[in-house]
Amino acid sequence: MTTINESRPAQGLRADDRRDEQVHESTKPLGGIAGWVDDRVGAAKGVSFLLKKxxxxxxxxxxxxxxxxxxxxxxxxxxxxxxxxxxxxxxxxxxxxxxxxxxxxxxxxxxxxxxxxxxxxxxxxxxxxxxxxxxxxxxxxxxxxxxxxxxxxxxxxxxxxxxxxxxxxxxxxxxxxxxxxxxxxxxxxxxxxxxxxxxxxxxxxxxxxxxxxxxxxxxxxxxxxxxxxxxxxxxxxxxxxxxxxxxxxxxxxxxxxxxxxxxxxxxxxxxxxxxxxxxxxxxxxxxxxxxxxxxxxxxxxxxxxxxxxxxPSPVTAGSQPDxxxxxxxxxxxxxxxxxxxxxxxxxxxxxxxxxxxxxxxxxxxxxxxxxxxxxxxxxxxxxxxxxxxRPRNAPTRTAIGVAGITMYCVLFFAAGNDLIAIKLHLSINDITMALRTLFFIGPPIAFWITKRICLSLQRADREKVLHGRETGTIWRYPDGRFEEIHAPLTPNERWPLVQHEVPEPLQIIAEKDENGVDSPIARKERLRAKLSHFYFVDRVAPVTPAELEAAHHAHDEPHAALPAGEHEALESTGAGAERESIKADKRLD
Amino acid sequence: MNALAARRRHPAAIAVLLLLGLLVTGGAYSFFAPKDANAAPTVSADAVQDGKNLFLANCASCHGVNAEGTKSGPTLVGVGAASVDFQVSTGRMPLAGPNVQAPVNKVKFDETEIAALAAYVASLGAGPGIPEEKWTTVIQPGTPENNKAIATGGEIFRVNCAMCHNFAGAGGALTRGKYAPALDEATPRQIYEAMVTGPQSMPVFNDRNISPEGKQQVISYLAAQRDQTNVGGFSLGNLGPVSEGLFAWVFGLGILIAGAVWLGKKAA
CATH class of the missing domain: 1.20.810.10 (Cytochrome Bc1 Complex; Chain C)
Structure with a gap:
């Protein structure tokens, strides 16, 4: 005996009620076990979202x-x-x-x-x-x-x-x-x-x-x-x-x-x-x-x-933590x-x-x-x-990080001062004094060096964008001069070197309003401007399209056929023109 | 008795009594005191003479012609044969040049010469002698009582020695460039002699601190530890977490980053 009365007269009216559901079920993308699980857990949507990440x-x-x-x-x-x-x-x-x-x-x-x-x-x-x-x-x-x-x-x-x-x-x-x-x-x-x-x-x-x-x-x-x-x-x-x-x-x-x-x-x-x-x-x-x-x-x-x-009574030499x-x-x-x-x-x-x-x-x-x-x-x-x-494009942050790591490393190496002493035949007292000093002077030195390295890497990037990659090919000219040939960068190579932005230091806002009243946030803003100055005062701006254009232009003017960024003669335009013609001749060989 | 009693107020009585008291106390002390200073072992007069010649040729410039000591070296009167045997047989003496500590070096004399030197120095004044063979024989593991003796040696070692020489005898740093050396090269006799003579910064562990049996157990423990196969693999110098951390950073991270770079290069 079934609980459903097959012969109910109103049954016909409800025949379509479940159609939507049935249609939905039949078009479900998952079959088999996955479908069975999804019917009960409903995870298909989320999982497929994750898997497509x-x-x-x-x-x-x-x-x-x-x-x-x-x-x-x-x-x-x-x-x-x-x-x-x-x-x-x-x-x-x-x-x-x-x-x-x-x-x-x-x-x-x-x-x-x-x-x-x-x-x-x-x-x-x-x-x-x-x-x-x-x-x-x-x-x-x-x-x-x-x-x-x-x-x-x-x-x-x-x-x-x-x-x-x-x-x-x-x-x-x-x-x-x-x-x-x-x-x-x-x-x-x-x-x-x-x-x-x-x-x-x-x-x-x-x-x-x-x-x-x-x-x-x-x-x-x-x-x-x-x-x-x-x-x-x-x-x-x-x-x-x-x-x-x-x-x-x-x-x-x-x-x-x-x-x-x-x-x-x-x-x-x-x-x-x-x-x-x-x-x-x-x-x-x-x-x-x-x-x-x-x-x-x-x-x-x-x-x-x-x-x-x-x-508690004994202890061993070389007791260090992990x-x-x-x-x-x-x-x-x-x-x-x-x-x-x-x-x-x-x-x-x-x-x-x-x-x-x-x-x-x-x-x-x-x-x-x-x-x-x-x-x-x-x-x-x-x-x-x-x-x-790229770490070089945020020189101050990179330098702060390296300074912090330096400080950490000084402490870290101090934990092994006895082993350093015995392995390098040094006095543990001297090592300890040296590390104490280094704890204070090491981070500023590391900061300065890192920042300088970052800035010079940025400058190197600029040079590379403006004048191309050094090829290692040295040309000798009839007059005895030597010159290295620079190959231009492809747009794909150039992009990572020019895409970043370099913020400028924040300007101090007016400390007094037009009536001579001190701004309530002036002190905070002064500190902020100082720190911003610290972060961004040394900046190497990425090459702009105009600069690139100018550099190419300077190169290309005497001989339009020469590919862009072939040499580095931007600063010596006078002599560059003559040199350019020689190089262009060589290329034609 | 009467005669004694009659003279008890004699002016010399007090002096005689004092002398008697001192003699009894001194005699009793010499009788009861532990014998930590062995008398010079019986050696031939020839050996002593040879030793003296060697001493004059190699040691006298620092220790003085009569071993009385100079500004550059301590007196050797009373240091005993054990001290000479330890210092010379490990190559620490003769010292190449003044330093914070005499390092282990190439041995400059053969056994007979070392024995002669030891005999000569021992003849200058009583001091710890070269240990008897039975105390420097390593107890071999195997029987329960031998294993127990080795374990006891381990306990003595951890309480008295590990704070300078490290848990595995790998050595450790002391102040101002001085150090406790590694023990892996030292022979049982040298370890024993070091304990009784306390060379350089080391304290003396005489027979009242650690009995000869205890010293033998320490020596046996060190030998047993040395003979253990390194069940965990390479020991990285037995220097504890410092070398482990260095290894994890350099090799652990290094290999895994190489793997990551390789995987990154793999075509998708």
Missing amino acids: VFPDHWSFMLGEIAMYSMIVCLLTGAFLTFWFVPSQTLVPYDGSYIPLQGVMVSDAYRSTLDISFDIRGGLLIRQIHHWGALIFIVAVFAHMARVFFTGAFRKPREINWVFGTILSMLACIEGFAGYSLPDDLLSGTGIRAMNGFVQSIPVVGSYVSYFIFGGAFPGEAIVPRLYSVHILLIPAILIGLFTAHILLVFVHKHTQYPGPGRTNTNVVGYPLMPVYIAKAGGFFFMVFGVITLISALFTINPIWAYGPYD WYMGFADGALRLLPGWFEFVSWGDFTWSMNIFPGSILLLPIMWGVIGAYPFVESWVTGDKREHHLLD
């Missing part, structure tokens, strides 16, 4: 991909490691197969990490993939960040994504720190000991915060389980969430592209995700995974068995001891530790995160930018 091709756009893939590698290998790792500081005797530690009382965390390394099949390889993957993840994050910075990809509308990226890079470092602290070996324990000292150096509340973090006095038995939760749960969740938002915003904004013929602020020239980038990106994932695995199979990382178990925490360790090594002072009776201010360890992190990432907003305020540029800058 066009991406431009350039190797530097793949730095972020390296970061993404190595993060996935870490997630996969990390899941494996959680099967065996025991986040506990309970003391147990070690009875695994590493002879030099047999019978020693170690924490369960250390024992289980040794077991992963020696007694679980494939464990050491996975552990090394996880650790090398983490190092390369953060390396790639920083390289990606540098690429975005130097090409100006953080400009409107991508400021929020830049901030997301800044937070991601900081979280990646903290995630790494939490991770390498887990095995409870001598080196990582020393790191936690140092962290305890950093926390205690916070004025007023330091010791309370330390007790809070460690669940009592250092080392206690709480820190490894707590860091474990942070490392496998809390930070990965935030990382993945923010990372998804980061990627979604890339889709929303569309990818930036380098300037070139046919590439404008309103288009993206490249290939669609499906099938080109699906294949390329998929292949690149396996390439990244493969390279990390190869490195992990060949090179030891973090040999915790050699470090031995953690015990590279991404190196800058903070270096800052600590550079800070002079006499920064610590006592006031108000017996209240200690550990300014020899606090600025380098606790303050430095928020300051550094705060400055990085704020940069796009500062630059757009200074330049007054509120337009959208989808075309990237």
Whole structure:
């Protein structure tokens, strides 16, 4: 028996009711399983939109991909490691197969990490993939960040994504720190000991915060389980969430592209995700995974068995954090001891530790995160930018970036001052003094040099546009002179060299109105004009069509048949005419 | 008794008593004190004479003709045979020129000559002697008690040595260009001698700090660690995260960027 009454008289009237739906269903582009899924999920439209997304091709756009893939590698290998790792500081005797530690009382965390390394099949390889993957993840994050910075990809509308990226890079470092602290070996324990000292150096509340973090006095038995939760749960969740938002915003904004013929602020020239980038990106994932695995199979990382178990009394020479925490360790090594002072009776201010360890992190990432907003305020540029800058065309920004990297590198190398001393047979005291000096004078020098290089590269671009490319062919003239032949640029070659704009410094607006009343924003505007002057006072304007025309004209006048941009005789027009005729004759041979 | 009692107020009594007290205390001390300064080993007078000749020819310019020390070199009276054996058999002495620290160098003397030099210096005053063979024999892993001894050696090493010599004995920096050298080239005897004599910046670990058994365990731990196959692959110098970070930046990123460039060049 059926629930539908076949013989209802009004049935005929409704015969057409479902026709639209039926027609729609029959014309659906998807059949088979895809259609079945789409009927239930409705994702076809969105997926086809995503798959048609066009991406431009350039190797530097793949730095972020390296970061993404190595993060996935870490997630996969990390899941494996959680099967065996025991986040506990309970003391147990070690009875695994590493002879030099047999019978020693170690924490369960250390024992289980040794077991992963020696007694679980494939464990050491996975552990090394996880650790090398983490190092390369953060390396790639920083390289990606540098690429975005130097090409100006953080400009409107991508400021929020830049901030997301800044937070991601900081979280990646903290995630790494939490991770390498887990095995409870001598080196990582020393790191936690140092962290305890950093926390205690916070004025007023330091010791309370330390007790809070460690669940009592250092080392206690709480820190490894707590860091474990942070490392496998809390930070990965935030990382993945923010990372998804980061990627979604890339889709929303569309990818930036380098300037070139046919590439404008309103288009993206490249290939669609499906099938080109699906294949390329998929292949690149396996390439990244493969390279990390190869490195992990060949090179030891973090040999915790050699470090031995953690015990608060010993420490090893050459105790350094993983590279991404190196800058903070270096800052600590550079800070002079006499920064610590006592006031108000017996209240200690550990300014020899606090600025380098606790303050430095928020300051550094705060400055990085704020940069796009500062630059757009200074330049007054509120337009959208989808075309990237060539770094030389934004000399001040590039110079600021290099100065910042220089400062970072000074701190970074200071973390290895002892190894530099022993490997180069130098005095560690001298190295420390030199790096202290370099911390202050290095960035200005780097700024100046970089800016000069950028400006001269821009001038070289101008020369190239006006007078053509040097061919390396030297001509000798009957009178004995030599001259190099310059070949003209094609319009496609010329475009990237002339497309950019070079802003002029903002002018100070009238400080007083016609009645002599101070403008309420005058002070702010004065600062802005000063900064704008700093940014744009040295400018090399790109060649304009008129200039190009003039240069060609000067070349072409004596012999119209000569191709444009053949030589560089713009400034010596008198002698140029004669020379030109000789050259033209040669060409005819 | 009576005679003694009668003379107890004799003017010399106090002096005699004092002398007696000093003799008893000194005698008892010499009896109970640990023997950390071995007397000169019994060697032939010829060896001592040979050693003296070698000393005058090679060492006296800095250490003085009677090893009494000069502005350029310390006195060697009382440093003992172990010190001479360590310094000369590692090539640290004779020193090529004044420096913050004597570096390991080519060994200039053969074994007999080193022994003669050691015998001569030991004859000048008592000091730590060349260690007995049984303490410089490496304990081989295998049996549980041997493994335990090696592990104990590891603990002693981490507590006392790793802060300067690094966890793997790869060496480390000290102040003003001085350094703790790498231990991979040192022989068990040299390691033992370094511990008892404390060359250069190194502190002395005498038999009360670390017993001879403990020293043997440290030596065995270092040997066991050296003999371990590098299970993780190439060790990158055992220098910890600095070399790892450098490697990740240079090779990790380098190879991956090369891959990205290659992939970018691939036709779509």
